[in-house]
Amino acid sequence: MSTIETGRLTIRPPVEEDRDSFVAMFTDEAFTVFSDGVHDVASANARFDGMLLLADAVPYAKQPVIERATAAIVGYTGVGTAVVDGLDRLEWGWRFVPEARGRGYATEATTALLAVADRFTDGELLCLIDPRNAASRRVADKVGFRWWKRIDWMDDPAEPTDLLIRTVGAGGPPLLTPTLG
Template sequence: MRQDGRRVDALTGCHLDALTTARLLVRMPREADRERFVELFCDEEFMVFYPGSLTEEEANVRFDHMVALCQTVPFGKQPVVESSSGLVVGYTGVDYIDFEGKTWLEWGYRLVSECRGLGYATEASQALLAKAHQTYTGELLALIAPENLASMNVCHKLGFTFWKQAQVEGDIRSLYTLVVG
């Protein structure tokens, strides 16, 4: 605990506090979230614009990865909780990706279908991006399918700018970057 009352991780010095927005909570994943995320990662509708939904085993591995990443990157992909319902409705944040010989932090977000179109992705991501600005200096990448207009809109609202189109793991993607810090 710091003198200003904010909880920090003893090893990394990263803030552990949940972020509260008008309608959402963006917070670190915890073991109790596993069942929900496994359900979501196995759901085709949730995983739209991804090569496919995951098997239960893959979903568990992905959840483990989410927890591990968030222990070192304070703006790693993490749960977005709807305050009114208390439900985990998606995630936002970064993960590592290798592209053109370099390891990047790639920003991504995903919401359950009934919570899309409400501005939640932008609201949650702006809050977590503020943490990225405080804790990291560098360039972030976003990879978006050219037909995913909703995601492009969010990306623009977060301040990312178009870089180029490129083949990423076999698919054409629009690449966007944002310098933080």
């Protein structure tokens, strides 16, 4: 896997030295808004471990997004995993610290890393977005995701989630989570 440079950002695979930054972000309520909730330290470390593991298998797995002007990690973009309709699928997501939101970073970083996915494989990716998160929906539209259906994510009908899809490469079947380990 390689490092990607855009005009303002660096996107690169996660490394162990990123752990403290990500644990701090995953335990911050402002960072985790519109997600599966704020993590405690143990679950934040487990989530980061999952990022490292998937990044070893998928070159467009969730990766740190670094603001070049400050050298600070301001968020991530890339695929994680989600079980939808009984399939363990690759699901694209992005998340940024509040100070980095509204600057076009999500679109810039996601566009750059999706280009890797388009070169690497053929298939279909998912994207889950809280219907109240208009900013993320605009990013998803800009980078080529299209609305598929509304689901009861995490079996919670009170919290519906929009499920979007995007083909990568030449398209094809759903992209499933690889065997990790």
